[in-house]
Every structure is written in C-alpha cells, then in structure tokens.
Amino acid sequence: MILVNQKQIARELGISIATVSNALTGKGRVSADVIQLVTARAEELEYFPSAAGRALKTGRSGILGLVIPDITHPVFPDFAHGVETEAEKCGYGILIADSRGTEAGQKTAIDQLIQRGVDGIIIIPTRSSNPNTSKVPTAIVSTPTDPKSNVAANHRQGGQLSAQTLFDLGHRNFLLIGEDPMSPVQNERIDGMKDILDGAAKFEIYWANEEFPDLVLKAKEGVTACLAVSDLLALRVITEAGRLGVRCPDALSVIGFDNLPLGTAVRPTLSTIMPDTTELARRAVGYLNSAIRQDSDQPSSSVVEMGIILRESTQKITQPTQQGD
Template sequence: MINQKQIANDLGISVATVSNALTGKGRVSEDVIRLVTSRAEELGYFPSAAGRALKTGRSGILGLVMPDITKPVFPKFAEGVEAEAEKCGFGILIANSRSTEEGQTKAIKQLIQRGVDGIIVLPQRRTAPNINRVPYATASTASDPNNTVAANHTQGGQLAAHALLDLGHRNFLLLGSDALSPVQKDRIEGMIEVLNGAAQYEVCWVSESFPDLVQKNQDGVTAILTTSDLLALRAVTEAERSGLKCPEAISVMGFDDLPLATAVRPTLSTIVPDTTELARRLVAYLDAAIRQEPTLPTPSIVDMTIVLRESTGPVATQFPNPTRR
C-alpha cells in the first residue's frame, strides 16, 4: 500500500512535509508541493481513510436512515441525498429502520458505531430519534415539532384541491391509505382546508376494500384526490375498468410523482415534493453542524409543486355522470 512515508522516502523529505504539501496546510515551498503532488500522482497515492479518520475524528461519511427503501417514495430521496452529500465530500451509509421505532434506534446505533459524522433520519410516525454522539437532521412533516426541514405536505394538499376546484369540480373523494401516517394526514388536511365551504367532499381511508367508484360517481363525485400515486393508479384503473373514463368522467390526482406516473395511461397528474431541495438543506445543515459552525440553518419548509398531466381535466359540462345505466 502506498502511503505518505513512501513518498517522503522517495523524495528524501519528511512525512510531515508530504502531508502539508498535499493538504495545503503548514509552510511548504511551491517547488516541494509540485514535487510531492507529482510523485503522489505517479504512485497512485490517495490518503488512507482510516488513518485520516483516526487523527481528525472525521470519517467523511453520513448515515441515512430510511423506513423502507423498497417503498417507491424513498429512492428519489436517497438519490438526492447521495448527490448532495457527494458535493460536500461525504459518502452515504444506508440503514434500514424497517418502519419500526426499535429498528430505527438500532439502525442509528449501528451507524454511530461505524463512525459516521452525522445522521439523516426520515422518521415515521413522528418518532423523535435519540442521538447524542453525532449531529443529526430529520426530514419530517411541517407539523412535526422536531424537524430540520419538512416538505410542505399541507400546502401540497392545498395545491391539489385548488387545481381541481379551478377545473370546475365541486364534489370530491379524498383517498388515503394510512390514517396513522402524519404525512398522509397533513396532505388530506390541506385538501380539506381548501375544499371547506367551496365544495362537497368525503374522506375515505382504504385498507383492503376499495370504494365503489361507480356508486360515488352516481352520487356526484367527479374528482378524486389521493395521498399517493399508487392510490391514484389504483383509482384510475378501478374507474376505467368500471367504464368510468378518466379524466372525462372522473379526474384523479396523485402524489409524489413516482416513476409509474408517466408509465400509465392516462398519465397521472400529481403533486411533486422537491426532494433535491430537501436533500440539499439536510446535508447543508449537517455539514454546518459537523464543522461546528456557530450559527446553524434554522428549520425550514419546502413547498411542493404541481404537474398536470392527463388524469385530470375539466368537469364534464353537460351530464355529470355519462355512465349511468
């Protein structure tokens, strides 16, 4: 293995000078710097992560704790965090909390033992991670008191509701899949805030059985707002199977802009969280905390945007439910 000692011996100088030359600290002449860097290049030298970590107390690695990377919301997030971390010179060690609190604490402990400099946690169910040895940042919902950044799920819900109100819809079905999820609750709440007084609506938490969309449509429902693209997909396909054209008979709005949103016909209108920006702020916060900067970024909220595709359209002008038998 090639180390600084090797380079030092080759050039007849001391390791300290080699280190100084390579890191730019201390006092070294331009000539020696050139000599050292070129020899280092020749030998294919790069500093030992372990040696540096031991001395400096920094590993250059951040831990990322996610509930379940197979759930399609998280990969985009992971990607964003990885990209941002790389820009700041950090690597990303992943850990799986398996959507449980015990799993979460276990994952955090493991990461600390592996020597990470900081931890990013996506807590589920509003659990507050208990970390004392290293700085950490959480991305939770805006309503969560202890978060570093939050996606504005409520505002996302508002966006969805506004868009369909603008298209003339006045009778909504709001679909969620998990009434205990703070994220979903916030999204639904945002929708309700906008719809209250302006339209009729019904909230439905689907677990096993899916609501009878034909029935709902006959009752006047022309728009479905969901808390996830997966639910939207289910709604669209259930609707079309029963002869309800989307968006002609019924509009459907998704959430999260998953890869499937553009793979399905009609393509899904959806609400997009800015995962890149969330990742950017999380990493920036941790970076500052790790470098012990005097002032740290304060908790902030990132708004969502809307992308209108084929699954939403204006409310039918003539007869509201053309499929009535």
C-alpha cells in the same frame, strides 16, 4: 493491492512525511517546487490518502448516515439519491441503514452507524418515534407539524395545491382518498385539501384501508375529481375506474402524490404533487453539515414547498352533469 502512502512518497523524493502531507493538503509552509514535485509523484503512484489514518487523526470520517424506514418503498430512493449527490458535493459519502419501520430497528440502525464512525446522521423517523441521538449531530426529516423536525416537506400546502388545481379546472364534487387514517403525512395532505374545499365544494373522504369507494356510484352522484394522498392510491383509482367503465380523465380526473416512476407508465399518465427532493436533500445535508461544524447560525427547522406536475389524468371539467347510464 500494494499500498502507496505518504511515507513511500517521502522516501522516494528524499523528503519528510510532514512535507508530503503539507504539500498535499496545502497547509503549513512548502515551496512551490516541492508542492509540484509531490503532487506529480502522488498522481503517478495513484496515491489516495488512507481514510482510516485521516479519520483517526482528525476525528472525522467524512461519512454521513442515512436512516430510512424502508428503502423498498418507492418514496425514499428519490430522497436517498438527492442526499447522496448533495453529500458528495460536501465531500461526504453516505451509509444507508434501513430501520424496517420499527422503533427497535431504528435504534439499532442508529447505533450501527455511530459505531461505524459516521460524522452525522440524517433520519426519516418511523411513525412518531423519538430517536435518541445525543451522541452525534442529527438532522431529522419529518413533517412540519413534528416538533423534532429539522427539515420537512409542506404536505399541507401540497394538499392545498392538489385541491386548488382541480378546483380551478372547474371541479366542484370531490373524492379525497387516503390509505391509513393514522398516518400524519396523509392527514396533513388531506387537511390541506380540506382547507381549499371546505365551504367551496362538495367532498367526501375515504380511507382505503377501511373502505374503498364504489366509483360507479360516486360518478352517478356527480363526483368528477379524485384527490389521492399517493400515486399508488391514484393508480388504484385509475385502474379500478378503468375496469368499471368510468372513463378517466373524461369522467373522472385523478391526481396523486410523490411522482413515482409509475406515473409516466400508466395511461392516462398521472398528474402528481411532490416536493423538490433535491432541495429537501440539500437542506438536510446543509443543516447537518453546519451542525457538524458547529456553525451556530443555522435555522433549526425549515420547510420546503411542494410543486405540481400536470399530466393527462387531470382535465378541465367537460360538463358538470351526471354520467353513467
């Protein structure tokens, strides 16, 4: 608990504080011997520069804020993890704040972060809100169709990939399942699926919040593939099918989104579409970092493509015939 500061090192070595600072930061003019001496002593004493002292003088805290709607939702920790590792590479720490999905919560979260002196903020905005952040550099991670977005995953292309993959496996009769028809993300994913299927295959859309399809009936009608907008929804489809006797993936192929941990626990293991979260995080941190440094030549908006992870739940169609009884 005892403090080791530059003053102490300077005193012990009989030199000035400024020289210590210069030696440690590599600025100014210091002889090689003194640098050697200072760094050695600093090492010995386990000296760490005071974050507060440095922040006060330089006006930079070395901390980024991350505002997410709900840390409990399994989509976000993955991104948070990516941001954390990317930030560390740039010498930043991250302060996480939960906006609880509300616009008021988002506002207080942002204020809190600013008050704590963060150098910049990465925001995943709550449903179509307009975070006011004139006071500090900001990177907004949203959807490609959101004009405020600085970084986004290409949900529509993800939807296309989902549909195209199953189409290529021979499926021609689809069930598209969303959860909340008001969600922009889910709509973009569904739109992407429609891009591929319109005119090329039969399909129906259900929103689980309103009505969940009767899988036995649908199987009788010839449906062989189900494209869900999330892994949680896909899980519901798989287990619902299991209890109803619709065999998966033999009778029904299923694919989700987000690559949640449950995807490898469920049987059959779940195929899924997801963005490269590391890349997403890299761009968000990179954008923010150059905004902080005021590098002007930075793209104001970028979109990262989604990829696919094929597991057991998606299969080549066996015979495009009716099943059930």
